[in-house]
Amino acid sequence: MSSHHIVRDDQEPALIIANGAECSKELLGQLLEWSPLVIVLDSTIERVVELGIKVDVLLGDFDRGFNPEQYRDMQYPLEIIYAPDQDKTDLEKAFDYLISRNIPAANVIWATGRRADHTITNITNIVRFRDKLKIVILDDHSKIFLLPSKYEKWYPAGTPISLIPIGKVSGIVTQNLKYPLLDEELTIGYRTGSSNQVLKDGMVIIEHKQGDLVMMECFD
Known part of the structure; x- marks a missing residue:
């Protein structure tokens, strides 16, 4: 899997890679092609590096002895965001990060499958960001987003x-x-x-x- 291509900074949706079930390489490649910014959550980086994906931001609470610094050189330049707030999921923290950068939209993959509690939480939590961020969650079987009126x-x-x-x-x-x-x-x-x-x-x-x-x- 090749690295992503810079299209138009902060105009195309950012891509967030969560820690659920992987999608097809075809879908992943399409999204990487048009994503100016790729954010990976916490220990997902291990799976992403194996696919040869260039990452811009590594974000999470980095618990369980996880050391994000080991990826700084191999993913240079890599921004590492330590977000320890235990009242929010890492995906919510990634949304907050995009809002702080005035990035208006995000595509999210690997956010469904595997653990059912994570899937339900990831889907339902997008309503909290209704007025600040356009969010689309994608996998090989669904495209999920919040409707306007x-x-x-x-x-x-x-x-x-x-x-x-x-x-x-x-x-x-x-x-x-x-x-x-x-x-x-x-x-x-x-x-x-x-x-x-x-x-x-x-x-x-x-x-x-x-x-x-x-x-x-x-x-x-």
């Missing part, structure tokens, strides 16, 4: 789409989905919009009035 995008017929509420979401109206929602409510744990699909080639429109609604574009 009105969302419009062209999709081919049959595209699997899931609408997952974080808590309760009300006033949901959809157009061009097989199972439409007409001013309805979704609540996590009771009713979600999982496994819907695009009805026909064309624009999909999703609106909601209150709450945090996560879109998952799914790939079987």
Whole structure:
């Protein structure tokens, strides 16, 4: 795997590599190609170095005897960010770092799979950054992001789409989905919009009035 390419500093989304299940080399390569900044969380660096990826920032609490300094020369120039706050996950700390640098967007990989508690936390925590950072979590089967109050995008017929509420979401109206929602409510744990699909080639429109609604574009 080659190093990433600088595209336009701080304009393209940064890439955060977490410590979950790895994605395909194809997806990883595509994201590296367009990422001006690559951030790796804590001990994930060991797996990343094996793939020959050039890293810009290594961030975490560096517990369990982990020594980040051993990677400084081989990844030069490498910025090492010690973030010991135990009330936040390393992924949240990476989001805070990007916000401090006024970087507006981030793609996140290796944030799903492996431990279920980490997967759930990583997905649900993106709502906290709604007004500060555009976040997309990707793996080989899903593209996950938070919806604005009105969302419009062209999709081919049959595209699997899931609408997952974080808590309760009300006033949901959809157009061009097989199972439409007409001013309805979704609540996590009771009713979600999982496994819907695009009805026909064309624009999909999703609106909601209150709450945090996560879109998952799914790939079987």
